[in-house]
Amino acid sequence: MIDIKSKYLGGMIGSALGDAIGELAFHHPEKDKLYIHLAQLKQFRYTDDTAMSIGLAESIIEKGCLDQQDLGNTFRSNFLSESWRGYASGPPTIFSMVEQLGITYAEAARTLFGGVGSFGNGAAMRIVPVGLFFHDSPDLYEMAHMSAAVTHAHPVGIDGAAVQAKAIALAVKLDPREAFPREVFIDTLIGFADTPEMKEKMVLVQELIKANTTPSFAAEQLGQTVAVHESMPFALFSFLRHPKSFEDCLFCAILHGGDRDTLGAMACAISGAYVGIKAIPESWIEKLENRSYIEDLAVRLSEITPAS
Numbered sequence: 001m002i003d004i005k006s007k008y009l010g011g012m013i014g015s016a017l018g019d020a021i022g023e024l025a026f027h028h029p030e031k032d033k034l035y036i037h038l039a040q041l042k043q044f045r046y047t048d049d050t051a052m053s054i055g056l057a058e059s060i061i062e063k064g065c066l067d068q069q070d071l072g073n074t075f076r077s078n079f080l081s082e083s084w085r086g087y088a089s090g091p092p093t094i095f096s097m098v099e100q101l102g103i104t105y106a107e108a109a110r111t112l113f114g115g116v117g118s119f120g121n122g123a124a125m126r127i128v129p130v131g132l133f134f135h136d137s138p139d140l141y142e143m144a145h146m147s148a149a150v151t152h153a154h155p156v157g158i159d160g161a162a163v164q165a166k167a168i169a170l171a172v173k174l175d176p177r178e179a180f181p182r183e184v185f186i187d188t189l190i191g192f193a194d195t196p197e198m199k200e201k202m203v204l205v206q207e208l209i210k211a212n213t214t215p216s217f218a219a220e221q222l223g224q225t226v227a228v229h230e231s232m233p234f235a236l237f238s239f240l241r242h243p244k245s246f247e248d249c250l251f252c253a254i255l256h257g258g259d260r261d262t263l264g265a266m267a268c269a270i271s272g273a274y275v276g277i278k279a280i281p282e283s284w285i286e287k288l289e290n291r292s293y294i295e296d297l298a299v300r301l302s303e304i305t306p307a308s
């Protein structure tokens with residue numbers, strides 16, 4: 001039987017570690033030096049990716065469902081108490097507009113980038129609680145859409161978050177003691193993607209994995225910006241390349257340039273949800289900032305189910 005609690009813990013803690021260690025890789029981009037640095041550090045500090053995942057988990061647990069206004073309020077209050085976590089300019093702009101104009105978060109999000117909304121990876125980087133909580137729900141796409149739209153109005157920004165949520169949901173349901181069904185996994189994501197941008201990149205990930213290309217070549221082909229259709233596919237590539245090893249998946253995601261903390265958060269959300277908490281190095285878990293609070297959220301999330 002699959003240990004669901006271990007998978008929720010793996011997804012939440014895994015994503016936070018990927019974020020924290022990915023952020024360190026900006027300063028230590030070589031594996032050997034990063035290893036030494038990780039051994040020396042007393043604490044791994046996470047960034048906005050995990051701060052917003054925490055907010056999503058808090059709001060889902062509080063409401064028992066996805067409530068856009070409560071989610072926006074939770075993101076906002078967490079931002080106000082920890083604005084130093086490396087947030088991009090989008091969220092604080094939206095929070096001010098909601099406060100000053102009395103509009104909803106989704107309405108404010110639609111005004112960004114000249115009225116087209118953001119297609120950055122900010123909705124995908126935080127989505128692990130949605131992928132976990134709705135892993136068996138037929139409404140997964142809609143729930144991912146709702147959670148994304150609080151800050152990301154562009155169809156690609158929403159679709160990237162939904163595909164990331166689906167990858168996490170698939171990972172939860174797979175038994176890591178069995179052979180990893182790579183073909184079925186990527187085929188499912190190709191079918192799940194709604195925009196041509198995400199579909200094309202999922203097909204490209206499939207080709208790169210089949211051809212067994214180097215991660216550097218894959219990163220170059222997929223793109224290395226903060227756009228979700230460039231970063232999420234490389235995070236997925238890292239997982240598909242190393243489905244059985246959390247560590248190898250993490251290093252693949254964060255040591256090839258790009259948006260390292262978010263690549264780590266996304267790749268390790270999928271990996272942790274697949275391999276489970278026991279397959280994540282204990283020495284890393286012990287050093288994760290706010291570890292017990294994140295564990296508590298994961299366990300509470302695993303104990304409730306979405307209303308059908």
Ligand SMILES: [Mg+2]
Nearest residue numbers: 047048049261
């Ligand atoms: Mg970050």
